[in-house]
Amino acid sequence: MTRMMSRPRTRGAVLVAGGLSAVLALGACSSDDDGDGGSADGGSTDCADFESYGDLSGKTVTVYAGIVAPEDQPYMDSYKPFEDCTGATIDYTADKNFEQQILVQAQAGNAPDIAIVPQPGLLQQLVATGAAVEPPAEVGANVDEFWGEDWKAYGTVDGTFYAAPSGASVKSLVWYSPTQFADNGWEVPTTLDELQTLTDDIVAKGDNKPWCAGISSGEATGWPITDWMEDMMLRVGDPDVYDQWVAHDIPFNSEVPTEALDAVGNYLKNPDYVNGGIGDVSSIATTTFQDGGLPILDGACSLHRMASFYASNFPEGTDVSEDGEVFAFYLPGKTADDHPVLGAGEFNLAFADRPEVQAFQTYLSTDLWANNKASASSEATGGGWISANKGLDPANLVNPIDKLSVDLLQDPNTVFRFDGSDQMPAAVGSNAFWKQATAWITGQSTKDTLDKIEASWP
Amino acid sequence: MSESTAHPTPANPVPGATSATMQDVDVAGAVPDKPGPPLAATAKRRLTSPWASLFAVILAVLWTTPTLGLLITSFRPQEDINDTGWWTVLSNPSFTMENYQTVLDPDKSSALGPYFINSIVITIPAVIAPVLLATLAAYAFAWTSFRGKNILFVAVFALQVVPIQVTLLPLLTLYVDAGISGTFWAIWISHTAFGLPLAVFLMHNFMREIPGELIEAARVDGAGHVTIFFRMMLPMLKPAIAAFGIYQFLWVWNDLLVALTFAGPGAATAPLTKALFDLAGTRGNAWYLLSAGAFVSMIVPVIVFLSLQRYFVRGLLAGSVKG
Structure with a gap:
């Protein structure tokens, strides 16, 4: 109790700085046995921001997610200030089977207090079980303040707002080697046409094939192509057509999707363009997505379209920065003014409305948490975590890729769209789309592919 | 009392089975005398x-x-x-040795140690309980007679057909209502229930092989069911128990689905398989640790199997093929 209301010595300091140093102090303390003494000794936790949550001593909130070690540690670290100031205990557990388990547990009445749900489609299924509860009004207000309309819509089911966004990732990125580009005088393209020209320039240079890709990923083999196609849907078509396509208001095998997949095929099925450093077109299907972009490092490949989280696949010690060995540029729009961004993210869905759960849920929707989490990630895993929260201060990010991603998300010109296959029914989004995309890369025609996916729509 | 009942009602409950048992006894009795050595020699010649x-x-x-x-x-x-x-x-x-250090170092979040203990805590009761219950049930099915015995036995055996995935949700709902979900109890009970049909079937077939005369003789000497079970059946059942024990042990040790569903993902009850599954990291980029993790998790089953393997083949053959 006394510890909770610990004296606000650094009062008046910027919120962010307070949160940051608190996390750093706690991070330092948690490495030894006595993690609890951190706030009492450090005296830097500014509990003023937590006063409105009241005294929650002895209360426990359970959190369940699919994010496992080592990325789970920053989550626990970012909960620390809340635990120290309110006295509540946050019990974080995770396993990679989350997406199946959470449904089973929710249906059996055994849901956690808060689940970190990575897909809007799964969110809808969970709400449909009847176990989910609406968040308090403050969460809605926070989301209105810190996120765009588009993000709020992905946390809304049938007109009722359920879940505030948590983390995010940007998928519209092309990985490249800044050193290789500088050596050859290549420029980062700003339109789709320039990307095409760049590709042809690399072919003309003749040292290596320009593109590399890998789509093998266990039972989810094929998903990188679905991301490719979604990105092209946003560029060949426009965000409205994209929404209609995802909602199946236009058939999967109609004109724009056909154009989009052909636009992907223009790169990925062209034997002159792929598969740099790995093999021919068919090697795309047998290369794991983790290995797909590694040939960039030895100059055997120049371009690799993959999400921001790919940064962690490069071996330790790789210089990932604007002038380093590898970096990424924004997969350009049709024109330089078009700025569609494909991405994904997680949402905090609650299954209980006890006061401590609501208080914690509110904390998770604030800019304070986003900044605490970002600095905790920088501290523990060298970054790799971003949020679309507009209150996120880029100063808390250490990783250049994270900064680039946040810039893209926070750019006022950006039109954000969530990964489409994550929103489609499971029979398509996590089944037919993947399988047909794999068949497509190994030789099936675009028409057959789209016809078959259309036929699989429930 | 036992003498008068034992004689008119032979302990063998299935009519017609007596003669088969008799033949078995004859052959068994004859083996040490003369067909033994040539048989073994033939077998040896053919197999080498x-x-x-x-x-x-x-x-x-x-x-x-x-x-x-x-x-x-x-x-x-x-x-x-x-x-x-x-x-x-x-x-x-x-x-x-870095991979092993990473998976064993208790300071690292990927440490397997606590999960190793959990796996042992889960496995031992989940093997002993079904063995104990199944031998008792098998004895009742094999050597006592009661109404509806055959139907009940077929029903127990038929339960093997039910895939466990079908039972996950209803069972979990029951556990939640009873307030034991997320505890070791839920996992122990589930593994016991899932293992019982096969265990009862194997033990029953094995017990039926034991000559009826032995049981009758014991009865004549005044032994009741309890004495017969503990003094005669259990010692003779050793190979069958070992065989099923290994089988159940491997199944429980390697299980992920049951533990995840009934114990939840909490580190307090999660077994080694869950830790192994998560070892590769959220996006699978630490998969290089898996080989070291796999060997850590393999040690115990290998020890168990090697120390009990001589029972394994004998027990399985005795129980299932000849039944």
């Missing part, structure tokens, strides 16, 4: 053809190669694992 030995050796090498590769991989540095196959150690040998 050099070609057969060669074939067996080739087969053994083929089957062991992947495991050997895994073992070698587990000692290689991360970059080597990511870049090249394990067979390249011949030309470029470099080994490290």
Whole structure:
């Protein structure tokens, strides 16, 4: 109790700085046995921001997610200030089977207090079980303040707002080697046409094939192509057509999707363009997505379209920065003014409305948490975590890729769209789309592919 | 009392089975006398053809190669694992203990230690309970008579057909209502329930092989069911118990689905398989740790299997094939 209301010595300091140093102090303390003494000794936790949550001593909130070690540690670290100031205990557990388990547990009445749900489609299924509860009004207000309309819509089911966004990732990125580009005088393209020209320039240079890709990923083999196609849907078509396509208001095998997949095929099925450093077109299907972009490092490949989280696949010690060995540029729009961004993210869905759960849920929707989490990630895993929260201060990010991603998300010109296959029914989004995309890369025609996916729509 | 009932009602409950048992006894009794040695000699001659030995050796090498590769991989540095196959150690040998340090170091979040303990806590009761219950049930099915016995036995056996996935949700709902979800109790009960049908079936078949005369003789001497079960059946059932014990042990030790569903993902009750599953990281980029993790989790089953293997084949053959 006394510890909770610990004296606000650094009062008046910027919120962010307070949160940051608190996390750093706690991070330092948690490495030894006595993690609890951190706030009492450090005296830097500014509990003023937590006063409105009241005294929650002895209360426990359970959190369940699919994010496992080592990325789970920053989550626990970012909960620390809340635990120290309110006295509540946050019990974080995770396993990679989350997406199946959470449904089973929710249906059996055994849901956690808060689940970190990575897909809007799964969110809808969970709400449909009847176990989910609406968040308090403050969460809605926070989301209105810190996120765009588009993000709020992905946390809304049938007109009722359920879940505030948590983390995010940007998928519209092309990985490249800044050193290789500088050596050859290549420029980062700003339109789709320039990307095409760049590709042809690399072919003309003749040292290596320009593109590399890998789509093998266990039972989810094929998903990188679905991301490719979604990105092209946003560029060949426009965000409205994209929404209609995802909602199946236009058939999967109609004109724009056909154009989009052909636009992907223009790169990925062209034997002159792929598969740099790995093999021919068919090697795309047998290369794991983790290995797909590694040939960039030895100059055997120049371009690799993959999400921001790919940064962690490069071996330790790789210089990932604007002038380093590898970096990424924004997969350009049709024109330089078009700025569609494909991405994904997680949402905090609650299954209980006890006061401590609501208080914690509110904390998770604030800019304070986003900044605490970002600095905790920088501290523990060298970054790799971003949020679309507009209150996120880029100063808390250490990783250049994270900064680039946040810039893209926070750019006022950006039109954000969530990964489409994550929103489609499971029979398509996590089944037919993947399988047909794999068949497509190994030789099936675009028409057959789209016809078959259309036929699989429930 | 036992004398008067034992004689008019032979302990063997199934009509017609008595003669079969008698024959078995005759053969069994005759084996040590004369057909034994020639039989064994024939078997030995037939089984020791050099070609057969060669074939067996080739087969053994083929089957062991992947495991050997895994073992070698587990000692290689991360970059080597990511870049090249394990067979390249011949030309470029470099080994490290780092992978094992990472998975065993209690300070690291990927440490397997606590989960190892959990797996043992889960497995031991989940093996003992079904063995105990199944031998008792099998004894009732084999050597006592009561109304509806056959129907009940067929029903128990038929339960093997029910896939456990079907039962996950209803069982979990029951556990939640009873307030034991997320505890070891839920896992123990589930594994026991899932293992029982096969255990009852195996033990029953094994017990039916025991000559009825033995039971009758025991009855004449005044033994009741309890004495017969503990003094005669259990010692004779050792191979069957060991065989089923290994089987159940491997199944429980390697189980992920049951533990995840009924114990939840909490580290307090999660077994080693869950930790192994998560070891590769959220996006699978730490998969190089898996080979080391796999060997840590393999140690216990290998020890159990090697120490009990001589019962394994004998017990399974005795229980299932001849039944």
